[in-house]
Amino acid sequence: GEPVVLSAEATGDGRIEVAHQGGPAIDLTDVSMVVTIDGEPLDDQPPVPFFSATGFAPGPTGAFNEAGDTVLETGERASLEVAGTNDPVLTEGATVRVTFVREETQIATVETSVEAG
Secondary structure (H helix, E strand, O other), X not given: OOOOEEXXXXXXXOEEEEEEEEOXXXXXXXXXXXXXXXXXXXXXXXXXXXXXXXXEOOOOEHHXXXXXXXXXXXXXXXXXXXXXXXXXXXXXXXXXXXXEEEOOEEEEEEEEEEEOO
């Protein structure tokens, strides 16, 4: 089928934002989200959708927040903030990769470099 096209931004304060640029919508109740920093998985992965979770600041935005529409569609953005208690931390220049997996199949992945923040 048509590929999912994503872009992402990450900042040194721990914020990771994913923007859906095109292709099929992603129902976050149906996928796992895996975040790596320079190839190393976060100790605590985001259990999307969520409101409060170990290793993350509460109140993610957009489809990552369980209180809203948990489907990420073209033109929409969703963000979360990795807490300082999580490891590894987002350091400026590091490569952040976000992958969405459904039933062990990778459905979308995006990479970005951490900017100052």
